[in-house]
Amino acid sequence: MDSEILKTKLTATNAQLTVAETQLDAGMRQLAADGGGASSAVGKVLAVAFDHLRDARKSLGALDQLLLAEPVEPTRECPRCKKTVRAAATLCGFCWVKLAPVRA
Numbered sequence: 001m002d003s004e005i006l007k008t009k010l011t012a013t014n015a016q017l018t019v020a021e022t023q024l025d026a027g028m029r030q031l032a033a034d035g036g037g038a039s040s041a042v043g044k045v046l047a048v049a050f051d052h053l054r055d056a057r058k059s060l061g062a063l064d065q066l067l068l069a070e071p072v073e074p075t076r077e078c079p080r081c082k083k084t085v086r087a088a089a090t091l092c093g094f095c096w097v098k099l100a101p102v103r104a
Contacts, residue, residue: 003067010064017057024049076102 028046036043074087081095087102 006067007064010060010067014057014060017053017060021050021053024053 024046028043028050031040031043031046075084076087076089077083078085078092078095078097078099080097081092083092083094085092085094085099090099090101091097092099
């Protein structure tokens with residue numbers, strides 16, 4: 001999937017979570033005003049929903065960080081000096097031994 005499309009979808013999902021959070025918060029305030037509270041059955045259900053909402057927001061943040069992360073270039077070990085070199089390298093940058101091309 002294109003990273004711009006993914007970024008757009010993540011932003012839209014984050015906005016939906018914000019709406020859900022606002023609605024849950026309003027429900028908690030209404031429950032408290034009606035004499036219920038966090039200790040009531042409905043209050044406990046809403047508290048669990050808030051926990052799930054926070055977990056979802058954390059997951060979205062992690063996905064966003066993955067999206068922003070630079071792609072990792074494949075590497076391999078030099079057979080002579082055992083240093084890590086680029087997989088596409090044909091010459092070791094440490095010991096200068098000629099490396100066989102990597103087969104795809």
